[in-house]
Amino acid sequence: MKILVIGSGGREHTMCWKLSQSARLEKLYAIPGNAGMSKIAECVSLDYESGFSHVAEFVRKEGIDFTIVGPEVPLVSGIVDYFEKRGLAIFGPSKRAACLEGSKVFAKRFLKKYGIPTPDFGVFSDSDKAIEYIEKKEKPVVVKADGLAAGKGSLVTSSKEEAVDAVKLIMEKRAFGDSGKRVVIEDRLWGKEISFFVITDGESVKPLVSSQDHKAIYDGDAGPNTGGMGAYSPAPIHPSLYKKIMGRIVFPTLRGMKKEERIYRGVLYIGLMIEEGEPEVLEFNVRFGDPETQVTFPRLKSDLLEVLLAVREGTLNQINLEWYPQAAVCVVLASGGYPDKYETGKEIKGLDNLARVKGIFPFYAGVRKEGERLLTDGGRVLGMTTTGKDLRRAIRSAYQAVEKIHFEGVYYRRDIGFKGLRP
Ligand code: GLY
Numbered sequence: 001m002k003i004l005v006i007g008s009g010g011r012e013h014t015m016c017w018k019l020s021q022s023a024r025l026e027k028l029y030a031i032p033g034n035a036g037m038s039k040i041a042e043c044v045s046l047d048y049e050s051g052f053s054h055v056a057e058f059v060r061k062e063g064i065d066f067t068i069v070g071p072e073v074p075l076v077s078g079i080v081d082y083f084e085k086r087g088l089a090i091f092g093p094s095k096r097a098a099c100l101e102g103s104k105v106f107a108k109r110f111l112k113k114y115g116i117p118t119p120d121f122g123v124f125s126d127s128d129k130a131i132e133y134i135e136k137k138e139k140p141v142v143v144k145a146d147g148l149a150a151g152k153g154s155l156v157t158s159s160k161e162e163a164v165d166a167v168k169l170i171m172e173k174r175a176f177g178d179s180g181k182r183v184v185i186e187d188r189l190w191g192k193e194i195s196f197f198v199i200t201d202g203e204s205v206k207p208l209v210s211s212q213d214h215k216a217i218y219d220g221d222a223g224p225n226t227g228g229m230g231a232y233s234p235a236p237i238h239p240s241l242y243k244k245i246m247g248r249i250v251f252p253t254l255r256g257m258k259k260e261e262r263i264y265r266g267v268l269y270i271g272l273m274i275e276e277g278e279p280e281v282l283e284f285n286v287r288f289g290d291p292e293t294q295v296t297f298p299r300l301k302s303d304l305l306e307v308l309l310a311v312r313e314g315t316l317n318q319i320n321l322e323w324y325p326q327a328a329v330c331v332v333l334a335s336g337g338y339p340d341k342y343e344t345g346k347e348i349k350g351l352d353n354l355a356r357v358k359g360i361f362p363f364y365a366g367v368r369k370e371g372e373r374l375l376t377d378g379g380r381v382l383g384m385t386t387t388g389k390d391l392r393r394a395i396r397s398a399y400q401a402v403e404k405i406h407f408e409g410v411y412y413r414r415d416i417g418f419k420g421l422r423p
Helices: 010-019 053-062 072-077 079-085 095-102 104-113 127-136 160-172 239-259 292-299 304-313 391-402
Strands: 002-007 027-032 066-069 121-124 141-145 154-156 183-187 192-200 205-207 216-218 222-225 230-233 266-275 278-285 327-334 360-364 367-370 373-376 380-388
Touching: 002 010, 002 053, 010 027, 010 292, 010 304, 010 360, 010 380, 027 053, 053 079, 066 079, 066 304, 072 079, 072 095, 079 095, 095 104, 095 239, 095 278, 104 121, 104 183, 104 239, 104 278, 121 127, 127 160, 127 183, 141 160, 154 160, 160 183, 192 239, 192 292, 192 304, 205 239, 230 292, 230 391, 239 266, 239 278, 292 327, 292 360, 292 380, 327 391, 360 391, 380 391
Parallel strands: 002 027, 002 066
Antiparallel strands: 121 183, 141 154, 141 183, 192 205, 192 266, 216 222, 230 327, 266 278, 327 380, 360 380, 367 373
C-alpha cells in the first residue's frame, strides 16, 4: 500500500519509522516531513493548513491508499471530512468529533453534561467578567484559551495576580490569536498527571500502553509548559485506577459523543490528573501525543498499519494489540530559549554514532538537512528514545545517548522518567 503521513515532528518521524516495518507497505510519503523522515519516506512540501485541495490532489495523483494525520490543526479544520467526501481513505476523527480538542469550551461543557469527572470551571468571553470570577475564587485556577494554541494555551497559575495576568494575556493581548476570544477558567488540581490513550473505530475500544509526558521546561516540573520535554512508558497505573478511567471516563466519553452525533474514530488522548486516586479530565486531544508516541510505538509489537486500517474499516475488534514488555524513555533535546525565543540553524553533531545502535531511536523533530549537515530547525529538535529491560536501564541509556549529541545551546531536562521510579 502507498501511505501518506501528514506532519513534521518527532511524532510523525516515529510513525514513519514504525509504518516502514509493515509488511503491507509499498511506499511511504510525508507532507512535509523532516530530515529524519526523508530517509524512509518521500517528503513533499505542500501546504496542509490553509486548505486540503493540494493534499487531496497529490493523494489522487500518486494513488495513495491511506493517509494518516499527525497534528491536530488539520483534524480540527476538517481534513477527514474533506477526504471522506472525496472517497479518500484517512485515519482520524471528523471535524465534529475533533471539537474535543478544538474547543476547550465544548469539551468542558460536554464533560459536565455527561457527568464525567473534570475540575469545576467557568466560561467567559468578556475579560472583566473572567477577572471578577477569579477574584471570588479561593483557590488557584488554570486559565485556558478556548481554541488551539500549539499546546501552550493552558496557563497554570498560583495566585489571583497570575490568573488575572493570564486572562489579560489570552483575551486582551491575544497571545494565541482568536483562540483567546473565550477562556475556560478551571479549578487547579494537584496530583499526578498522566496521558491515557485509546484507539477506537466507534465501536471497539482498545487502550494503548500507559505513558507519561513531562510538559514543564525545567526539572522537577518547574517553569512554563512546552509541547513536551520527554516521556516514558509504561507509567504506573494501578488496576483499580485503570478501571475507573475506563468506566468513568473513556466509555462515557465515547457514548456521549455518539449521542451527540459526533461519533469518535481515531486515537483519543485524554490528559488526566489523578488526585487521591481519583481521575479527572484536564483535556482531550484528538491525535497521538508528542512525545508519548516516541515511547509507545517502539513498544508496539503489532503492525501499526494494520491497526490504523482496522480503525478506518471498523474491524478493530479483530485486532489483538500486542506490546513488548520493555520500558521506553524519550528525552527531548531542545533549542536554548525554548519555549520562548530561540535560534535555529545550529549544526547538530554526533547523530552518526547512534544511527544503528540497537534500542536507540533518535527521532527527529526540528531538524533540517543542508548539504551533508544537519541543522536545528525548531524548538524541539530531537527525541532521543531508548528501550531497556526496565525503566532505570532505559533512562540510563537515553542519557548516555543524549550526551553524544551536540549543538550550540542544546537544552534538555535531566529527570525524564524519574517519576516512574518512585510511584
Ligand atoms: N504531549 C503533549 C501533546 O501531545 O499535546
